[in-house]
Amino acid sequence: MAIAGAILSRLLKAAITLLAIAILNFFLIHAAPGDPATVLAGEAGAADPQMIADLKARFGLDQPFYVQLLQYVGNIMTLDLGYSFRQGQPVLDLILERLPATLILTLTAFWISLLAGVALGVAASARVGKFTDSLITGTALLFYATPLYWAALMAVLVFSVQLGWLPGFGYETVGSGYAGLTRIWDILLHLILPALTLGLFFMAVYMRMTRASMLEVGQQDFVKTARAKGLAPSIIRRRHILRNALLPVVTLAGLQAGQLVGGAVLTETVFAWPGIGRLMFESLAARDYNTILGVFLVSAAMVIVFNIITDLVYRLIDPRIGQKA
């Protein structure tokens, strides 16, 4: 009951937030100089004013600003994200076409970083001050400090170019005609390098946070109570310390999850991964307003959705939330 109410209330707020974001995005895009008509005409090599005016009329760009805004808002209400004149396709189709690739990449990276980060953090905290701890903390610091694009390029150079173990770019082997399991295996091989590169930074963040949190919770009174019961150290660590130590990690994971759609631009570019990030980058260069707005909106919606999911996960882990009042 309480949860259903909370979800409903959150969804309502989310819709309002999303609308505000859409309007803000619209203003932002129109504040930028240049418009797609000029770019298209310029590329065609004919900056003929008549042609530009025709193009503008076709795109609805000759309408007053507020009319364009109202039209835009009206359209997104009906899930119509507009038409990309560059790509000659509806924006929604473009995004839906690219979304799976991005989600596969970012979700894999997300889970790798979360699971490995927490595991390493627990391992480091269990041997605090010893060699294992220093090794884990040191490696994490290295990952933390390495720029993503550099790590990505190095990964391609070493594992793909030099060693030839893994494919260095793309989503799958083009023109291979693989199907079924073979295709999945092919995608998996292509996935390894970009997912690892993307996940390294957050893995380091989770590791550091888990370690610090474990050490802090380990000092608390209820841990002493657990020891006084005669529980084995492994049970105390898992059941009493880890569960409590995970709370701040979940908060951070929620933030990272919000970046699932928009946060992979660099990685997608380096690895030629056909995802949303690259779509956004290309559209930006081409002043493809509708597509950019569409990507922005979907990214914003993702952030909101994952915030709600984080809150729900929090409720599951921590009984105090949502019942205190």
Place this chain on the structure above:
Amino acid sequence: MSVLKITDLSIALPQGADRAFAVQDCSYQIAAGEILCVVGESGSGKSMTANAVMGLLPEGVTVATGTAEFGGKDILTVSDAEQRALRGDRIAMIFQEPMTALNPLMRIGDQIAEVFEAHKRHTPAERRAKALDLIREVQLPDPEKIIRAYPFQLSGGQRQRAMIAMALALEPELLIADEPTTALDVTTQAQILKLILDLRDRRGMAVMFITHDFGVVAEIADRVIVMRYGEIVERGTATEVLEAPQHDYTKRLLAAIPSGLVAASSEVAKAPALEIRNLEKTYRVGGGLFRQPREVRAIDTVSLSIARGEVLGLVGESGSGKSTLGRAVVRLVTPDAGEVIVGGTDMAALTASDLRAARHKVQMVFQDPYASLNPRHRVMRALTDGPIAKGVAKDKARARARELMETVGLGADAVDRFPHEFSGGQRQRIGIARALAMDPELIIADEAVSALDVSIQAQVLDLLRDLRLRFDLSILFITHDLRVAAQLCDRIAVMQKGKLVEIGPVSEVFLNPQHSYTQTLLAAVPGGGWGQAAQ
């Protein structure tokens, strides 16, 4: 037959500690069915022996010499695994802070059942049934509900009962209770003490009860050990130690306890320093788009006044609204309705800028002397910031600061030191000096001596009494400790659930309480009988 026999135990502190040994050459025994109270002030090493017996010494602290014989073995030298097998099974422990001693994310029933699991007893279903029995035995209400509840849904006293249930699960021969009632209200404390006495009678277990409170000792102890700086300075039966203490330190500790003796209140009939009229404050918690907020009436139509030069004691249990009332007078909390008149101005109605100008009229002394001074500022700055902001010339404020430090007994030169160079009691003196520096019309002391050891507490109370005579101070003295209130105050106001239930001269309220709640409170003060016998 002694259950636990400790011989020549010394516990070494890590290098760089303020002394080499936390506990030195301690020997004592506890017999089955006996309650031994280990008494001492903070830092006396009273908990360390217990931690050593449990195998729960903090990192870096080690047993240097000595033995602790339990069940025919020296449990200080057995393996970790063997020690773990004893813990929770044959020796159990309960701790001081019920609010933090339970895992906030686990249901109460699971936390109790965990004890059986740790020692591989019973099936999960039996564990649950046993947990239910234990919850009943420690008299928690509605056992079926409690077993599924989370710690945050229980009050402090209920959590301590749950802790006791855990400790009793495997019928230990020895129960170690480390200040188990210190964090509780008096009425709750009385119930928990009674519960421990009952359980001891029913199960015949030995109890090591660690406390700093001689009132609790009088209530519960069979035998007493008094510790200071890691050494046992006095031992004997409860009556011997309480009635005829031998060691100076024990005598001083006992003398320092505010006795039940009630001073004749001086007649005060001057102009009021503070007048509170129909004050109200309601907190709304929770609530949202789909939920009704819950209302808590923290202050429910309270009216009272404090005369110039009078000390009014405001007593009540946690949640009674006594602290909210104090904060409303300083306007740290803005009341919903009513007037707070200090020296002719209504503090409750001032605008933000007027309030800033009027704030100096009421000053607060806070409970925690460690948290209430900025650790990066010298004492001089703590004492002069306020007056300078008020418009006092820098030189004058500095001179006054030195003078005040002299007044509170710390010496004028101490102004150049940092707070961490002072002890808790000394910091509380700085807190008082800081309040005085503003030349307030009223001082609010919110549990100002509650965090201090008894002997330090007595000194600070002496200081307050002295200052009050010298400067004709008006003080609103908020406390949960009725003995302390009796020592310092002229009149006592008793609050319960936001309402003022009784107010009157100290002697009347204490010797002839009218309201049933006041009577309950007084009856619950531990060692009540002993306190009166001492007169």
